[in-house]
Amino acid sequence: MQHVMLLILILTSHASVAAIYQWTDEQGITHFSDNESKPESATEIDVKLTPPSIASLIQSRTPAASAANTSNTDMLLIPIGVSINSPIDQQTLRSNSGEITVSATLSATLTYGLNIRLLIDGVIHSEQIDNQFKVRHIPVGTHTLQLQIINNLGKVIASSELITVYLHRFKAN
Missing domain, CATH: 2.60.40.10 (Immunoglobulins)
Incomplete structure (x- = not known):
């Protein structure tokens, strides 16, 4: 059941990705934003998101990491x-x-x-x-x-x- 809910969350979040814009200011600093109020020089960049596999999510959870948040009780x-x-x-x-x-x-x-x-x-x-x-x-x-x-x-x-x-x-x- 948890895996199904995780998969649904990943798929729906992938579909709702907003556009990402990139521009360089006068000081030569490159900026990235998903905010619509961007300078006219900003260009939309193509971001390809690949959702992680369920197997990689399960394998990344180590016993040491989960034990770190436990209390004495x-x-x-x-x-x-x-x-x-x-x-x-x-x-x-x-x-x-x-x-x-x-x-x-x-x-x-x-x-x-x-x-x-x-x-x-x-x-x-x-x-x-x-x-x-x-x-x-x-x-x-x-x-x-x-x-x-x-x-x-x-x-x-x-x-x-x-x-x-x-x-x-x-x-x-």
């Missing part, structure tokens, strides 16, 4: 996924200092400009490129954890499932 051709590897959903964690480690598993390598964001109870805790988060001073109780992949503009590209963990302190008998 366009560069992400492989969808990326993230999941929480550790802790697991409904796990009870015991830590007197309130420290937990959250490990992420990614389906692809992070590209430039992407970060992993950790949310605890729906609130952003931190963002980093490392897939392991060391979190300290978490209060005792039930908490939800989620990971997100974000781009350099803060847009969420992927999210893990929401998991629930229970933090308890060690008891001494």
Whole structure:
């Protein structure tokens, strides 16, 4: 369909070519114009336009040229996924200092400009490129954890499932 439209555009533009006029002024400079308001010394010149072939138009488009206009978000051709590897959903964690480690598993390598964001109870805790988060001073109780992949503009590209963990302190008998 694109080739047909391109061919129609080329053929119609070829038929609508205006006359081109040439003249030399008093300083010896040669001028070309398609404007009807030309000096009397101007002569119409015969311009033969040959429309390019469709094959030459397709071949002239190189991958390097088309990739030059892409942004960071366009560069992400492989969808990326993230999941929480550790802790697991409904796990009870015991830590007197309130420290937990959250490990992420990614389906692809992070590209430039992407970060992993950790949310605890729906609130952003931190963002980093490392897939392991060391979190300290978490209060005792039930908490939800989620990971997100974000781009350099803060847009969420992927999210893990929401998991629930229970933090308890060690008891001494």
